Amino acid sequence: MEALVKYVQDEFISKNEFPAFGAGDTITVYYEIKEGNKTRTQFFRGVVLQTRGTGSTRTFTIRKMSGSVGVERIFPMNLPALQKIEVNKKGKVRRSRIFYFRGLTGKKARIKEQMKR
Template sequence: MEDLVKFVQDEFIPKNDFPTFAAGDTITVYYEIKEGEKSRTQFFRGVVLQLRGTGRTQTFTIRKMSGTVGVERVFPLNLPAIQKIEVNKRGIVRRARIFYFRGLTGKKARIKERRG
């Protein structure tokens, strides 16, 4: 049964080529929004909190601050609406899932940048 699921995923879910990123990186996701007959491109820029799943069903969570309110969004990696992903900064973190980042404010919420 597991082989059948893997076969269907490989055959029917298209593979997108995006740059590699990890938790702690600041990325910008450009995605398409359809409003009635019109469609437009919107972007979401924030810090990657986690990468979850494997293969074609992989998702990632991004957190940004909108004023004083934190906004998180979960994107499937193979979402057809995603047009491109840009990696703005590479961050140095010691964990794969940085949920502790939600509770930090001010200078403590900074992530050191990886050079090179």
């Protein structure tokens, strides 16, 4: 049964091609919003806290600061409304899920940028 589900997901669900990113990276996600009969593009720029899942169930969590309030959003990778993802900065972190980032404020909340090789 599991093989059948995987086959259907691979064959019939469209895959979006996005750049590789991981926890600690600062990315900008452009997605489409429908309001009535109008559509517009909105972006969400923040730090990736985690990526989870595989295949068509893959999701990633982004956190940004809006004023002094932290806002998190979970995006599925195969969301049809996703238009593009830009990687702004590659962050250097030691964990794949950086939930400790939620409790940091001020200068401690900065993530070092990874040096390009």
